[in-house]
Amino acid sequence: MRGTTAPRVRSAVRRAAVVLIGLQVWLASAAAPAGAVGREAAAGRAPDPVSVSASSAAGAVTSAPGCPSGPLGATRHLTGGTALSPGVFSSLASQLSVDLPFRVGGTQAALPGGEAQVALTNARGTLALALTAGDCTTPTLSYDGTSASGSGTWTVVPDAAPTNAYRGATGGGTFTVTSDVTPGTGKLWTVNLTGNVTLLQPQVAVTQRAFWGGIGNYFARTLSVEYRIRNTGTGDAFGVKLVDALPTDSRITRIGPVPQTVGAIPAGGSARAVVRYRVCAISCRFTATTQTFLTDALDANGHTETVPVVVAVPITPFP
Template sequence: MRRSTAPNPRSAVRRVAVVVMALLAGLVLGAAPATAAGLAPQPLGISVSNTDANVTSTGSDCTSGPLTETRRVTGSQSVPAGAFSSLPSQLAFDLPVLLGSTQAALRGSDGRVTLTNARGSLTLALSSGSCASPSMTSNGTNVSGTGTWTVVADTAAGNSYRQATGSGTFSITAGITVGGGRAWTLQLLGTADVLQPTLAVTHRAFWGGPFNYLSRTLSVEYRIRNTGPGDAFGVVLTDAPPTAPGITRIGTVPQTVGAVPAGTEKAVVVRYRVCGIAAIGCRFTADVQLHVADALDAGGTVSVQRTVQVPVSPVP
């Protein structure tokens, strides 16, 4: 005669655990991020002019040579959108011009040009000649010449152009007689390279109510996190189509995500028509497609594969 066996309590616990895990499978965040590739240094080409320069005399900074006076020339001008990122910006300069009767120089990297917009500022150090070897010319009223510039290192928090690098050339013509309202023209050419964003995508699937469960309308929240050192701008979820048969994306794409500073995240929701209630183990892979740009609006695309487990319960 066979002996009856009592239910194993451990087996019951395991069964309950399996059911609970299945109920929650569509609600957990995905764990495997994907990243965007770095973008190349971007051309920088700006040409501005104005009649607002202020000129002051500050004495001689050279102990020897033909340059016997320093004229500090300052001014500013707006920069149209597209010349320095997609935003309108402001250019300001402060140039301690070493001046002689016919020659002039910007010693070392004394000259400063700062480009500023809503994302932060980028400062360039200008150099042209020295006290002993001036490379610019002067006629007593105006100074003109060419030289080189490099990006000045900046680590200020909140500045999207922090730790940028770059170099190039400049040309300038400016009035140097002491006083205000002096005319000037400045051209900058070169390349700049900013810190790059890196986008990672996780997801959470949910029904959002019994009606959606019965109509098989599943919502998937895609959380877009910037794990890179640079800030991301103009982020757009262009599409997130399913790759499995029988699953249909029903909206909404594209969706504007906007700016995603380094270390932050934004979320968007896309809906799908999924397999029937009786289906077991329903899942699909979504091809999450994103557009992203850096602080100079150099753009690229990223495609992230996310495996979405369809929840078996209408709650939560």
């Protein structure tokens, strides 16, 4: 008798375990946030092009000793700034600032690496660039006693400040510069920058909360679904918009409103958008295909991420 009972007990335990495991898997799939389908990895996004031209007639130049050896015996340190219109550096109005210690002597000049910088600043943060054009022993810029001019290269200055939307940026390019470097104020200067910058990229995950919002909506079968759009990427998201949240079930009608502008979502942050549906007369579940548009901090790499989200229609009219 004992030998017959043991297999039956083991069989019942196995069946219970299978049911329990299945229930756990179902609960995990229902609770886990849905991620974007078919999206590129953040590292696979294209670099953002940089093309900025700026000039000002309000530069200030001070004089100081030059290189300790070589032909460049004086320093002409230019500082200044100018406003950039929206669309030049991101979609925001911005500021370009220069800090350029020209080493000059004879007919030559240089901007040794690590000394000269240009900063591009807006409400999102600052992207600082280090400029290099020759060095104390090998000048590559021209100097005529009044102006320094020529070309060189730039690289992004590393920055990890969490409040700077341009943190973690890398990249480089070329520049040209022309400046009156005689000491004094009201000096004319022009800088042109071209190249590419790779930014930390945003990424989307979506969860939902379904509710009736009142007994009248329950009887009218008008369901509200609050979509929580989370930025799970390392970069901040801008221009975020819930383009659509279309049900795949023919019994469900999406009322709207869509699209909805969400705005900016910092890395690790979230925003919410509510979409209403006319749903089936009995308890059911449906999948809504959410589409979210977003860009990075330079308003580039704009793309739409598609995330399917399973919505369970509440059985009762109460939360």
